[in-house]
Amino acid sequence: MASRKEQKEQARARRLAEEQAAQLKARRNRRLQMLAGVLLGAAAVVAVAIAISSKNKTVNTTSDPGKAQQHQIDRQVNALLAGIPQNGTELGSSSAPVTMTYFGDLECPICRDFSLTGGLTPLISNEVRRGKVKIVYRSFCTATCNGPGQQVFNDQQVAAYAAGEQQRFWNYTELFYHEQGAENSGYVTEDFLKRLAAQVSGLDVPKWQTDRGNPALLSQVQADGAAAQAAGLTGTPTLIMKGPKGEVPLQAAVPSYGQLQQAINQVS
């Protein structure tokens, strides 16, 4: 039988053990709470960072069939251009060894064919995305001057160049070609140009509107046209591939991806 002193010591040891267990449990609980806090906090920070990084590349969904189709086009254009650097009317890495100059008219149906069903899309997805080729777009009035006239041409081309002030020239141009109307139908109105601007993901529309009044952009459109005439060009799209081994004009009206690749190989 344990003495009174031993019983006291046993009780004390038991109490100490219980206190230690309680302390351990409290510490474990506190650490678990802290772990949950750290995990939640980190997830929140990452989510915000991803949202900022993905900004201007997301597209809303809608149940309206017309708008759904429009959003489908937006998605397509965003997917094509996401991550590719843009600078004014230039698309692709500025250090790309090959440059394709693309003389175009936004109302030109053959330009539309080249952009949407010809070799341009795979060229952007591959060579431009990989930094081998950059594309420089220049304005040359063809279809528009045969119909609505020079003023409409200037307005539409400047509208695209103004989007280029926010590195979205190619988004605007691709959307324009996707939504191009019938030739000489007069579809290029102020509302049409504004609607396209509203469709361009991440475009600051009020700034775009202000930039449209910048005389430098109109001068650029006029200079492009003068350069095309000086070079003796007669139609759009006119494509010129230039690389370390020289310069090659594309002969086909709507060059295929294979023909573009052939020209790239010739100049690089």
Add this chain to the structure above:
Amino acid sequence: MTAASAPVTRSLARPSGLTIAIVVLCLLGIADAGYLVYVHYAKLTVLCVGGHGGQSSCGTVQSSSYAALAGVPVAVLGLGGYVVILVSLALRGEVGRAVGFGVALVGFGFSMYLTYRELFTIHAICEWCVGSAMLMTLLMVLMGVRFLRGAS
């Protein structure tokens, strides 16, 4: 000297293997991100093993719109992350360990997102970025162990 203070003195004199591993990974991360920051501001070409038709794949990634977050180059953010993790090792107590673990978790999460973008959006891989993502993954694991273990 009391018996309770002896382990503290020993841990100050000799850092644990876990701490050494974290320090080494942080220094590697600082070198990796520091190089990308230097190249960015010096406007130099990134040294890269992979390439796509005459242009390095690192160049493609670094010139993409995903290379900056709200105008800040992601390499600068990565460099900051490694420095904060390293400094957190000097902070005593659970708060210091939680801060280090939290930063490593954020670095890991964002690195995974950027790797996804490289694979499925940019279609180019930058070895420096992949290297940093691997370092962040290891750091996240080690900082997690350090946090849960409660060791300094």
